[in-house]
Amino acid sequence: MLRWYGPERGERGSVLTLGDRLAFRAVGERRCTGVWRGGRVTPCPGAREVPGTATRAQCPECAALDRAHSVAADTFAEDPRPYRVYLAWFGPGMLKTGITGAARGAARLLEQGAVAFSWLGTGPLMAARRTEELLRTALGVPDRIPYAAKRTVRTALPPPADRAAEIAALHARARALPGWPESLAPLPCEVVDHGGVFGLDGPGPPGRATGPSRAATGPSWVVTSLAPEATVAGRLLAAAGPDLHLAEPGTAAGGGGRLLVVDGRLLAGWRLLAAEGAERATAPVRPLPGSPAAVQGGLF
Numbered sequence: 304m305l306r307w308y309g310p311e312r313g314e315r316g317s318v319l320t321l322g323d324r325l326a327f328r329a330v331g332e333r334r335c336t337g338v339w340r341g342g343r344v345t346p347c348p349g350a351r352e353v354p355g356t357a358t359r360a361q362c363p364e365c366a367a368l369d370r371a372h373s374v375a376a377d378t379f380a381e382d383p384r385p386y387r388v389y390l391a392w393f394g395p396g397m398l399k400t401g402i403t404g405a406a407r408g409a410a411r412l413l414e415q416g417a418v419a420f421s422w423l424g425t426g427p428l429m430a431a432r433r434t435e436e437l438l439r440t441a442l443g444v445p446d447r448i449p450y451a452a453k454r455t456v457r458t459a460l461p462p463p464a465d466r467a468a469e470i471a472a473l474h475a476r477a478r479a480l481p482g483w484p485e486s487l488a489p490l491p492c493e494v495v496d497h498g499g500v501f502g503l504d505g506p507g508p509p510g511r512a513t514g515p516s517r518a519a520t521g522p523s524w525v526v527t528s529l530a531p532e533a534t535v536a537g538r539l540l541a542a543a544g545p546d547l548h549l550a551e552p553g554t555a556a557g558g559g560g561r562l563l564v565v566d567g568r569l570l571a572g573w574r575l576l577a578a579e580g581a582e583r584a585t586a587p588v589r590p591l592p593g594s595p596a597a598v599q600g601g602l603f
Contacts, residue, residue: 326536355528360572391417394456416544426487467494502541515541515548523591533586
């Protein structure tokens with residue numbers, strides 16, 4: 304779902320359905336979105352301009368205020384609410400650990416674009432933090448994976464059984480570690496797979512790699528920024544975390560159209576209007592690492 308906010312109409316949402324055609328253009332200037340708290344927005348005092356390449360549509364002051372009230376800042380060590388530690392899978396050998404409020408369920412995993420995940424334990428905030436640190440130091444499990452890295456593997460994923468096996472193996476290693484916080488209750492390995500939800504598991508023979516690139520025949524590109532009057536258009540193939548995978552139509556000569564990956568965070572702060580009749584993106588793009596376009600361009 305795309306969420307919109309405007310001073311006149313407030314917040315609203317647009318449900319995205321795989322196969323839908325999207326076409327929009329940016330107008331005006333990109334402005335800071337302010338600070339969201341409790342479902343309400345506090346506008347940026349200066350309505351400051353934000354660069355078109357930034358994935359965070361906030362000025363430094365609003366971003367600092369936003370982070371100061373986040374769980375990641377550890378400013379609420381005595382938070383009485385329960386938290387959960389998770390293991391998230393984004394691609395072969397690409398797993399991370401993290402924590403989220405138990406009341407949020409899997410929302411945080413969906414936001415990050417985790418293709419599959421399992422809970423590891425539940426307990427107080429600081430016990431969850433200690434467990435996260437334990438996995439980093441003892442097993443080398445990171446707590447962050449760049450979106451650029453996630454995109455390079457998302458277009459050709461192994462089948463769900465392989466994804467679940469990797470998570471199960473790491474879950475067993477994590478549970479066997481000494482120094483597990485006593486106040487963190489362990490949870491069994493129960494893998495939840497988002498491949499179908501995201502639209503990443505395309506049709507094909509059992510056991511073969513899946514991914515949105517199966518539905519497009521052209522090379523893959525990443526939209527790097529928006530600018531006034533820049534357009535983005537295509538048919539929605541998949542949506543994982545903030546990323547929208549769009550397929551442009553083929554050429555008149557019968558060639559395949561481009562596969563575009565649009566980071567939805569680049570859209571925030573712009574005024575977006577429907578781009579009637581637009582078939583292809585005019586926004587700046589670069590080849591997706593590992594795609595035919597990148598190889599032909601000499602990047603790899």
